[in-house]
Amino acid sequence: MDWVTPLSPGGDRSYNLCLVLVDRYSKTPILLPFHKDNTYMETAIMIWNKVIIHTGxxxxxxxxxxxxxxxxxxxxxxxxxxxxxxxxxxxxxxxDCLAERMIQT
Structure with a gap:
């Protein structure tokens, strides 16, 4: 799990971070867009709603x-x-090579 920063600016409401999660076994990447002002709780809720509910x-x-x-x-x-x-x-x-490799490509 790692962050891609900064993303190119696109306006006040655009995302400027991307959280990269990579499943170690299937090598499947999961990319979640974030704002740099997101709190810890908002980050945890996003991961719960977008990833854990679907994958466990x-x-x-x-x-x-x-x-x-x-x-x-x-x-x-x-x-x-x-x-x-x-x-x-x-x-x-x-x-953390899987996430790092995903970010580089």
Missing amino acids: VFQNIISDRDTKFTSALWTNLHNLFGTKLSFSTAYHLQT
């Missing part, structure tokens, strides 16, 4: 150390659902 709860998530993913809210959600949350090491592309 994640068993394991690898993400970078963005504050939206290290917040107490996010950590509590993972504890509630039993999801293992792992953080990639800075500048170690092999850890």
Whole structure:
């Protein structure tokens, strides 16, 4: 899981971030548009409504150390659902390589 930033400006109401999630087994990408002003709760609700409802709860998530993913809210959600949350090491592309590779292409 990683962010694509910044997206080209398109006006006040346009999205300027994209969250990239990649299923490790099927290599299927999931792209979710966001505004940079979205809160942690709005991010969690969007992932719930657009991804988890359709695919089920994640068993394991690898993400970078963005504050939206290290917040107490996010950590509590993972504890509630039993999801293992792992953080990639800075500048170690092999850890979060699926999302990074998706962003580059």
